[in-house]
Amino acid sequence: MIILTGASGGIGQQIIKPLSKFDNIIGIYNLTKPKIDLKNVSFIKIDLLKEIEILKLIKKIGSSKEKITLINCAGVKKDNLIINQPYKEWKSIIDLNLNTSFLLSKHLLKKMIFNQWGRVIFISSSGARDGDLGTGAYSSSKTGLIGLSKVISKEYGKYNITSNIIELGAFDTGMYKKLNQKIKNKIIKKIPSDKLGQKEDIINTIKFIIDTSFMNGSVVKIDGGAD
Secondary structure, eight states: OEEEESTTSHHHHHHHHHHTTTSOEEEEESSSOOOOOOTTEEEEEOOTTOHHHHHHHHHHHTTOOSOEEEEEOOOOOOOBOGGGOOHHHHHHHHIIIIIHHHHHHHHHHHHHHHHTOEEEEEEEEHHHHHTOTTBHHHHHHHHHHHHHHHHHHHHHGGGTEEEEEEEEOOBSSGGGGGSOHHHHHHHHHTSTTSSOBOHHHHHHHHHHHHHOSSOOSOEEEESTTOO
């Protein structure tokens, strides 16, 4: 069973169909239900900022003994210089990008321990690692995932549970779509292959992580070798 958050977002919506070839999927969305009709894909509306809502997901899973993979795509990016960023905006980014990852992991790990198998996959970006101008909250939240993932890998590896981060470069989907053409061209020039990543690159990496029990606590970069 794959639990995919951010199912209505750019990347999440792009990878649902290919992932459905590997396993059953529960897609998590907050506002708009994805217009996808697949036999082994179901959707549940959850406000990930509320722990009581996440417990709805746990109730839906019930006593299922299916192996669980959490793929956390849900996230938000609001650029603002630190001196100009309202604390409320900062907190909203940290809450959604980092705190919800903690809550999801906290409750799903119990199921994974019971099944003696689990995969936790957090989605991050090279922009978060580089700390681009105006991304203080976003970069902090995504960098925080590295610490969270490494701790999970150490605490629960003995239960055949792994936790890894996929760090994406420039892909032809998601937040990249919102950039103006001048910035897009500048980004592409930094990629040796002179092309953007495709959803197949993400799918292949996810499949590898799911199938590999000895990759744990890693940050897997998929950025085409960009500077």
